[in-house]
Amino acid sequence: MMTWYCRLLLGMTLCSSVLAHPPTSLPENGELVARKISEHIYVVHGPQAFPNPQTAGFMNNPGFILTRDGVVVVDPGSSVQIGRRLLQSIRKITGKPVVAVFNTHVHGDHWLGNQAIRESYPQARIYAHQRMLEQVEAGTGEEWIALFSRLTAGATDGTRVIGPDIGLQGGEVIPIGELSFRIHHTGKAHSDNDIMIELPADSALFTGDIVTNKRIQSARPGDSDIFGQIHAVEFALKTNSRWYLPGHGQSGGREIAERQLQFLQSLLNAVQRYYDQGMSDYEMVEPIKKELSAYSDWYNFDELGRVIAHVFLRVEEKSFE
Numbered sequence: 416m417m418t419w420y421c422r423l424l425l426g427m428t429l430c431s432s433v434l435a436h437p438p439t440s441l442p443e444n445g446e447l448v449a450r451k452i453s454e455h456i457y458v459v460h461g462p463q464a465f466p467n468p469q470t471a472g473f474m475n476n477p478g479f480i481l482t483r484d485g486v487v488v489v490d491p492g493s494s495v496q497i498g499r500r501l502l503q504s505i506r507k508i509t510g511k512p513v514v515a516v517f518n519t520h521v522h523g524d525h526w527l528g529n530q531a532i533r534e535s536y537p538q539a540r541i542y543a544h545q546r547m548l549e550q551v552e553a554g555t556g557e558e559w560i561a562l563f564s565r566l567t568a569g570a571t572d573g574t575r576v577i578g579p580d581i582g583l584q585g586g587e588v589i590p591i592g593e594l595s596f597r598i599h600h601t602g603k604a605h606s607d608n609d610i611m612i613e614l615p616a617d618s619a620l621f622t623g624d625i626v627t628n629k630r631i632q633s634a635r636p637g638d639s640d641i642f643g644q645i646h647a648v649e650f651a652l653k654t655n656s657r658w659y660l661p662g663h664g665q666s667g668g669r670e671i672a673e674r675q676l677q678f679l680q681s682l683l684n685a686v687q688r689y690y691d692q693g694m695s696d697y698e699m700v701e702p703i704k705k706e707l708s709a710y711s712d713w714y715n716f717d718e719l720g721r722v723i724a725h726v727f728l729r730v731e732e733k734s735f736e
């Protein structure tokens with residue numbers, strides 16, 4: 416338990432990041448403002464922040480899709496409180512019930528809000544990758560709840576684990592109302608249980624954290640794989656979608672995924688080159704920060720060293736394969 420917990424804390428770089436970045440406050444009335452993206456899709460863009468008391472732990476981009484039969488929610492946020500506030504913004508737009516939820520992966524900021532959906536709509540189906548179901552079954556949800564409670568000074572308390580109940584593998588096409596939802600899974604990438612959700616009717620792709628916008632992602636050793644993530648972002652681009660809806664940061668067009676790909680490739684190339692020159696991971700941090708200074712305005716850039724250490728491990732493993 417303790418080992419897992421410490422690894423989680425270290426992996427997420429939460430403690431140092433909370434100190435390194437001033438918290439972003441939500442609007443005082445607590446309203447989550449949904450932006451209409453396309454004919455059927457709305458997204459609430461969460462703050463670029465790690466969990467803290469001011470944001471009550473809100474940090475991801477919950478999305479929702481209006482269908483003839485009801486509402487489909489993607490990633491209802493990090494707590495029961497955020498999930499309830501999301502439902503308030505949905506109800507301003509439609510009186511239809513929530514009929515389905517997709518969880519893009521097991522990281523708690525994306526799915527602990529499931530509880531709010533279930534308490535209002537007990538019939539709603541909750542979909543996720545099969546491995547996420549297994550990990551929730553094994554207890555990972557309780558770890559995330561404890562972490563969020565601590566980092567938000569109790570703002571998320573009352574949140575309980577409501578995991579997904581329908582496991583996916585990738586490749587499914589799920590009809591809901593008049594719309595089809597295509598599920599993609601390309602192997603281990605940001606995690607080993609990522610799904611991307613494509614809505615061809617709107618030419619839109621929910622990428623989960625495979626693509627984030629102007630954000631250096633936290634390294635979670637053992638959880639993510641830069642080679643797999645590059646593959647997944649290339650796949651995302653091949654869907655030729657008009658809209659890319661990232662797990663964090665603003666939504667937009669394919670330039671978001673292109674920028675993510677360029678960053679990952681530049682990072683991997685730099686680590687590989689310095690590795691081949693015999694440098695250790697900590698020796699290469701400063702030169703790589705200089706080399707990637709074009710990304711210095713990305714959220715969490717200060718923590719690039721931790722990401723480099725993780726990529727270094729993968730490059731080293733790869734050299735023995």
Ligand SMILES: [Zn+2]
Pocket residue numbers: 520522605624
């Ligand atoms: Zn994540």
